[in-house]
Amino acid sequence: MEIKGDIHLLKYLKVPAALLSWDGGILDSNFLFSEMSEIFISPHAEKIKLASRSTQEYFLNILEKNRDAIPTSATSICYSAQDRHFVLHLVPFSMLARGVGTEATMLLFVIEIKKMSLSITQDIIKSVFSLTSSEAKLASCLMRFLSLRKASEFMGIKHSTARAYMIQVFRKTDTQNQLELYSLLSKISYMDRQSDN
Known part of the structure; x- marks a missing residue:
């Protein structure tokens, strides 16, 4: 070896x-x-x-x-x-x-x-995982690889609030980190594009 x-x-x-x-x-x-x-x-x-x-x-x-x-x-x-x-x-x-x-x-x-163009919308994320609108918006930010601090600034909320949303997003999607969330949402995006064809 x-x-x-x-x-x-x-x-x-x-x-x-x-x-x-x-x-x-x-x-x-x-x-x-x-x-x-x-x-x-x-x-x-x-x-x-x-x-x-x-x-x-x-x-x-x-x-x-x-x-x-x-x-x-x-x-x-x-x-x-x-x-x-x-x-x-x-x-x-x-x-x-x-x-x-x-x-x-x-x-x-x-x-x-590499950044992929994911066609998944906040509404799809929200309905598939029973997220609140704010949680779905944060999930969308995390999919674009924004840091939690940048996502909270983008959303106009406190960092601690964004952290609370992130914990709920990971719990509801059964993921543990941003990479797992990205992977999961990429698969859903792919399935959604296939169903449109």
């Missing part, structure tokens, strides 16, 4: 990727990863440093949780910078893979989410 060599296969798929140690140290990366300055402060550094402090703390917390435990699932982190939207995927290596010629504990790869 040649883990270190696999990272360079990802460049052919146009996926920025890096092998990480448990503390966020960069053990190896492909050339696409080094071009991710929108997300990382100096992608050429020895350790991962995200441009957002809160995202950096969350990221380090994930690494720490996977330090000693046998990780069982991947983790995805949504990240927006300069009107571009990304998902950082952290995929843990099994304990078996950790012992095979590498100190890597995680594979990090980055996917940019």
Whole structure:
């Protein structure tokens, strides 16, 4: 099993990727990863440093949780910078893979989410999930990858009110974050377009 060599296969798929140690140290990366300055402060550094402090703390917390435990699932982190939207995927290596010629504990790869024209309206969101008008409007803002703060400004409401709406939107749609909500609403939008044809 040649883990270190696999990272360079990802460049052919146009996926920025890096092998990480448990503390966020960069053990190896492909050339696409080094071009991710929108997300990382100096992608050429020895350790991962995200441009957002809160995202950096969350990221380090994930690494720490996977330090000693046998990780069982991947983790995805949504990240927006300069009107571009990304998902950082952290995929843990099994304990078996950790012992095979590498100190890597995680594979990090980055996917940019291209804005899609979603034809789903607030009325459809509202009726499908029994949301209030305000909750549907917030869901629509979140679908466009606005931050909660920007969505609250757009809607002319307090940040705390937007947070309360967001909690209800996630509960009623059975999603846990903006990426899951986007994925769900994208599927509904696709089904809606198919039914029109």
